[in-house]
Amino acid sequence: MKARVTVMLRDGVLDPQGEAVRHALGALGFAGVEGVRQGKLIEIDLAATDPATAEAEVRAMCEKLLANTVIERFTVEIL
């Protein structure tokens, strides 16, 4: 079973890297880019076969390590 974790900065936390990408896109002539947020995508291979168990496990991983919930939020997809 695979899990896909997306970690993004919380809304309201300024994302300097996203801002730099937004400026670069503007410089390349892409008009109308109103905002860019850059995050992380983490794919995990799991031994678990039950989706509910897998999701609970991955959520615990996010809380303990994969995301810093002071500044980041995460979503978990079980594939």
Place this chain on the structure above:
Amino acid sequence: MKAAVVTFPGSNCDRDLAVAFAAAGFDVTRVWHKESGLPAGLDVVGLPGGFSFGDHLRCGAIAARAPIMAAVAGFARSGGHVLGICNGFQVLCEAGLLPGALMRNAGLRFVCRPERLVVATADSPFTHPWAAGTQVDIPVAHHDGNYRADADTLARLRDEDRIAFRYAGNPNGSADDIAGVLSENRRVLGMMPHPERAADARLGGTDGAVVFRALAAALATV
């Protein structure tokens, strides 16, 4: 007085930190991150600067979960003193021993230069020789020193006088110009600037040495 300096894979200021502690009169033991216990009779743990675990995932995130950190957390909870510098500050935040987080510098550049700081409180074992408002010169060298915490946490840090140092000219976008913060019991200090790099007159000034001498003096009177 006994100090321990922890080394993680990728630490690169651990020896300098040990030298600064020793110059202030500490017996220093070097501790590898895989050890599960700290030396007995310890007065202070130092978490050094560097790029622990290659800054993978987030700066300090993996080091904060290293075996030695359970012992460091226990030591801090039982009233022990801890000094985390640069990557060590990031590790303390990631370990939950200090509030907030250190994000990528607002200017996206690695900043490595002498920095003027304002001592924000004299009420700590690390800063008591100075008067609040004193300006000191201590270098910074980091890519992720942009201190963030939610508004309630920032208000609490201010109300409880737990901001140890502020930047005179903010180099990284830190909230409220914060360069270093104290724990609730004031015995854990995390700071991005490197006092161990300003602890010898031959090497860039001596303002940083005050931090180590202050701690030695405070521990001598405990």
